[in-house]
Amino acid sequence: xxxxxxxxxxxxxxxxxLNAGTDLLYIDRHFIHEVTxxxxxxxxRQAKRAVRKPELTLAVMDHNVSTQRRTLDxxxxxxxxxxxxLAHNCDEQGITLLDLTHPDQGIVHVVGPELGYTLPGMTxxxxxxxxxxxxAFGALAFGIxxxxxxxxxxxxxxxxxxxxxxxIQLDGPLxxxxxxxxxxxxxxxxxxxxxxxGYVAEFCGSAIEAMSMEGRMTxxxxxxxxxxxxxxxxxxxxxxxxxxxxxxxxxxxxxxxxVAYWRTLHSDQDAVFDREIQINTDSIxxxxxxxxxxxxxxxIDQPVPAPDSFADSAKQEAAQRAQNYMGLQPGQQLGxxxxxxxxxxxxxxxxxxxxxxxxxxxxxRKVAAGVRALVVPGSGRVKRQAEAEGLAQQFIAAGxxxxxxxxxxxxxxxxxxxxxxxxxxxxxxxxFEGRQGRGGRTHLVSPAxxxxxxxxxxxxxxxxxxx
Amino acid sequence: xxxxxxxxxxxxxxxxxxxxxxxxxKQFLTSIERHGFADALFFDWRYLxxxxxxxxxxxxxxxxxxxxxxxxxxxxxxxxSREHAPWAIKQYxxxxxxxxxxxxxxxxxSLNNGILLIRLDADAIETxxxxxxxxxxxxxxxxxxxxxxxxxxxxxSFDIDxxxxxxxxxxxxxxxxxxxxxxxxxxxxxxxxxxxxxx
Numbered sequence: 001x002x003x004x005x006x007x008x009x010x011x012x013x014x015x016x017x018l019n020a021g022t023d024l025l026y027i028d029r030h031f032i033h034e035v036t037x038x039x040x041x042x043x044x045r046q047a048k049r050a051v052r053k054p055e056l057t058l059a060v061m062d063h064n065v066s067t068q069r070r071t072l073d074x075x076x077x078x079x080x081x082x083x084x085x086l087a088h089n090c091d092e093q094g095i096t097l098l099d100l101t102h103p104d105q106g107i108v109h110v111v112g113p114e115l116g117y118t119l120p121g122m123t124x125x126x127x128x129x130x131x132x133x134x135x136a137f138g139a140l141a142f143g144i145x146x147x148x149x150x151x152x153x154x155x156x157x158x159x160x161x162x163x164x165x166x167x168i169q170l171d172g173p174l175x176x177x178x179x180x181x182x183x184x185x186x187x188x189x190x191x192x193x194x195x196x197x198g199y200v201a202e203f204c205g206s207a208i209e210a211m212s213m214e215g216r217m218t219x220x221x222x223x224x225x226x227x228x229x230x231x232x233x234x235x236x237x238x239x240x241x242x243x244x245x246x247x248x249x250x251x252x253x254x255x256x257x258x259v260a261y262w263r264t265l266h267s268d269q270d271a272v273f274d275r276e277i278q279i280n281t282d283s284i285x286x287x288x289x290x291x292x293x294x295x296x297x298x299x300i301d302q303p304v305p306a307p308d309s310f311a312d313s314a315k316q317e318a319a320q321r322a323q324n325y326m327g328l329q330p331g332q333q334l335g336x337x338x339x340x341x342x343x344x345x346x347x348x349x350x351x352x353x354x355x356x357x358x359x360x361x362x363x364x365r366k367v368a369a370g371v372r373a374l375v376v377p378g379s380g381r382v383k384r385q386a387e388a389e390g391l392a393q394q395f396i397a398a399g400x401x402x403x404x405x406x407x408x409x410x411x412x413x414x415x416x417x418x419x420x421x422x423x424x425x426x427x428x429x430x431x432f433e434g435r436q437g438r439g440g441r442t443h444l445v446s447p448a449x450x451x452x453x454x455x456x457x458x459x460x461x462x463x464x465x466x467x
Numbered sequence: 468x469x470x471x472x473x474x475x476x477x478x479x480x481x482x483x484x485x486x487x488x489x490x491x492x493k494q495f496l497t498s499i500e501r502h503g504f505a506d507a508l509f510f511d512w513r514y515l516x517x518x519x520x521x522x523x524x525x526x527x528x529x530x531x532x533x534x535x536x537x538x539x540x541x542x543x544x545x546x547x548s549r550e551h552a553p554w555a556i557k558q559y560x561x562x563x564x565x566x567x568x569x570x571x572x573x574x575x576x577s578l579n580n581g582i583l584l585i586r587l588d589a590d591a592i593e594t595x596x597x598x599x600x601x602x603x604x605x606x607x608x609x610x611x612x613x614x615x616x617x618x619x620x621x622x623x624s625f626d627i628d629x630x631x632x633x634x635x636x637x638x639x640x641x642x643x644x645x646x647x648x649x650x651x652x653x654x655x656x657x658x659x660x661x662x663x664x665x666x
Contacts, residue, residue: 016651020629024648026655028666036549038499049642052652064497078497085499122666129548129572145550145576146501147641155645157652161630193484194542197571227545229571250665258665293484314483314540411547413493420516432488432546434511 002268004165005234006200009140009265013123018159025160028122029139030057030152031108032095034064034086035413036127040150041089049154054094056156058117059086060108061099063128064413067376067403070100075414093153106379106405109133109347113217114381116246120235120262125152130347130429132224136216137243138235138265140200143224163229164274166199167267170207172282177462179357180215181349181427181446183207184222185287187279189297196228199275202267203233207281213242214353221348222429225294234266286463288334289431289444291322296431298334300449300461306330325433326441327421334443335461341424342373342454343436345403346410349427349447350378352385358427358451359391361462367399368457374401374416376408400454412436425453472583472610472635473563475535479599480525485539486546487573491555504555526559530602536563538595544573553580563608565615567592578631579641583608585615585625594621610636 003011015024032040037059044051051057061083066074073080083100090097098105104115109130112118118134124141125131127149134141144158151158170183188195201223208216216233223231240259243249250258267273285299296319298305307319307330323330328337344350344358355377367373375395377383383405386392396402409416410428412435418424420439427450431442443459452460495507512524520527537556543566544552553576556564564577565585577584585608587595598604598617605618610632616622634641645652659666 015655016648018630018644018648020633022630024645024651026652026659035496039501039550042499042501047642053656076497082497082499119666121663127548127550129546143548143572145548145553145572145579147550147579148575151642151645154642155649155652156656157645157648159630159641159645161628193545194568194570197542197568227542227570254665258663261663293486318483411488411493413496430486430488430546432486434492435488438492438511438516 001272002270004267004271004273005138005202005232005265006140006163006165009121009123010162012121015157022159022161024157025123027125027152027156027158028056029117029124031112031124031126031131032057032059032149033062033108033126033128034082036146037089037149038082038085039146040153043150044153051093051095051153052156057095057153058112059090059095059097060111061086061105062107063407063411065100065406066414067406067408067416070404072100079414103380106382107347107350107407109217109221110350110378110382113137113213114246114379116243116248119243119249119258120239121265125158129224130221132228132231133217133221133347135220135223135231136213136233137239138233138262140230140232142230163200164198166196166201166228167273167276168201168203169205169276169278170203170281171205171278172207172280174207174281175285175463177286177448178284179446179448180211180218182284182287183281184219185289185294185297185444186284188222188226188294189287190279191226191277193225193293193295194227196223196226199228200230200232201226201228203231208233209236212353213238214351217351218348222294225429235262286446286449286461288449288459290326290328290334291319292325292431292433293318293322294429294431294444296322297444300335300459300463304328304330304332304334334459336458338423338458339371339425339453340422341418342371342450343409343424343426343428344374344447344450345376345378345408346428347378347407348429350376350382352382354427354447355382355386355391358447359394361448361451361455362394362398365398365455367454371454371457373399373454374403374409376403377405379405398455409436425450425459470609470611472608473535474605474607476533476602476604477536477538477565477595477599477606478525478531478534479596480537480539481596482539483541484545485543487544487549487552488546490544490552491549496549496551501554502558504551505558508555508559535560536565536606537561538592538599539564539566540592541567543569545570548572548576550576553577553582557582565592565595578634581635581638583610583635587623587625591623
């Protein structure tokens with residue numbers, strides 16, 4: 001019997017069996033940031049342990065940084081302490097750090113791939129759930145907690161158990177203005193936020209083959225919102241073309257050797273998955289979340305569902321509670337519903353392709369009166385490219401705030417937050433209660449949908465061409 | 468061998484999909500310490516906007532004070548990987564969480580903090596919520612026998628991964644266990660640099 005891509009990567013990283021059903025896996029790449037690493041370094045110091053392989057770890061300042069000013073204290077005193085702790089820990093342990101003065105600083109899941117730190121076949125971990133993003137390259141990438149960050153720093157390994165395998169086959173063309181974000185939300189709407197729990201999800205099919213690396217990253221990024229341990233896409237020529245000129249990608253003879261190996265990284269024809277689903281993408285429309293979990297999502301032309309339309313009493317209660325929190329009525333059309341804030345950014349949708357899609361909706365118009373609209377590029381590289389292409393100038397001329405790179409209003413750790421009751425069109429990944437600010441009302445959408453809402457002052461159905 | 472791993476009263480949190488942003492909101496994540504999170508647990512549900520305790524929230528109700536086990540429903544701990552969530556839960560005083568299912572990263576983080584997660588089917592969870600109308604009932608857990616027992620005689624058996632069970636019973640230093648395999652890690656690294664020299 002053949003192996004799935006996940007099984008191939010798992011087996012190739014097996015150091016030794018550890019304990020009943022648990023294996024010790026080698027970790028090829030470790031990304032760290034300021035929020036989930038300080039306690040790990042403190043733990044190492046307390047136990048008098050050193051970092052085993054500092055060259056395999058890359059540190060980035062992203063979660064807790066100001067996107068307006070590039071000083072360590074710009075997001076407050078506690079942020080300064082946390083950022084300084086990261087700088088101190090990296091200096092002490094010999095770990096490369098992209099700090100706020102570095103031209104390539106940005107969100108860890110944007111920076112890793114664009115600098116070539118993320119490569120096919122790797123095991124990649126980070127103290128951040130959206131580490132699943134890197135699965136777009138055919139790397140086994142997953143989020144971990146701080147104790148595990150400490151474990152990886154000390155041993156460059158992690159105890160793991162084999163996950164179940166889920167194949168999500170996405171076939172068909174995409175309708176105009178339908179992006180990887182819409183596919184991700186539609187899949188989560190169908191399977192639920194716990195639909196992937198215990199599984200590693202591999203995405204495949206003609207829609208994936210036709211998808212850019214940016215789109216694949218968006219899709220794998222959102223696989224954690226499906227509850228999956230990781231998302232995976234087999235590397236192909238699109239992957240290799242993306243990686244070829246990246247600073248940390250292999251060069252010369254090693255590049256040839258690497259590509260030959262990477263071409264073996266796919267699920268075998270006769271591989272058996274624990275679960276398989278197939279979805280046609282041609283009928284997917286622009287998606288918008290109406291609730292407080294990503295599975296509470298509809299196409300923009302559908303009404304907000306009535307709680308009693310759900311078969312399950314728990315989902316009925318959740319829908320009722322979510323609609324109270326969101327200030328929505330059953331049957332309401334979200335097209336035409338006013339927005340207060342528009343946030344274009346996050347590790348889900350802050351790459352150049354996302355900013356291009358958003359800028360294309362402006363068409364020389366202005367952000368609607370009373371709407372606050374932010375564009376937060378994912379990295380220094382994305383920012384410079386967007387400025388070189390004239391995208392930044394279009395955003396600024398339209399009245400968007402053009403920010404410095406960081407996680408920003410996705411989680412509101414810095415000063416970019418929603419106020420209670422504010423309704424936000426967000427290109428980020430989570431619409432949990434209070435995520436973007438206590439009492440804030442988040443609707444998850446694609447970059448094009450968010451930009452269209454900023455211009456109109458309310459959500460619009462971009463597939464109807466009336467925007 | 469039969470020993471009591473934990474005993475105490477159960478606090479019912481009757482929700483599905485309790486995410487880690489609810490367990491501990493972002494503003495408490497700027498700390499560089501591992502402690503001091505007890506007061507932050509379920510902050511936005513537990514305190515009103517003016518900072519006073521929300522009397523409707525279960526943790527604030529006098530009859531649910533002093534519980535050491537938390538009961539919830541499906542997909543507990545979903546969302547962000549923040550280990551601050553199990554830190555806050557443990558520092559508040561919960562050493563056991565009983566639910567229908569848990570998100571994967573939260574489950575690893577809980578194990579790393581010695582928190583026992585008990586998964587039960589929906590019917591059993593419903594029965595426990597019914598029982599929680601008598602919050603004075605004391606429950607005990609025999610981890611070796613995988614039993615959750617109420618002083619009124621009701622009991623549930625539960626499944627637990629053999630490795631997690633052993634780690635909880637022995638209270639192992641997980642990093643130390645992996646370090647015992649250092650020769651194998653050395654060997655793996657030698658092979659890796661020969662076979663995949665670009666890494």
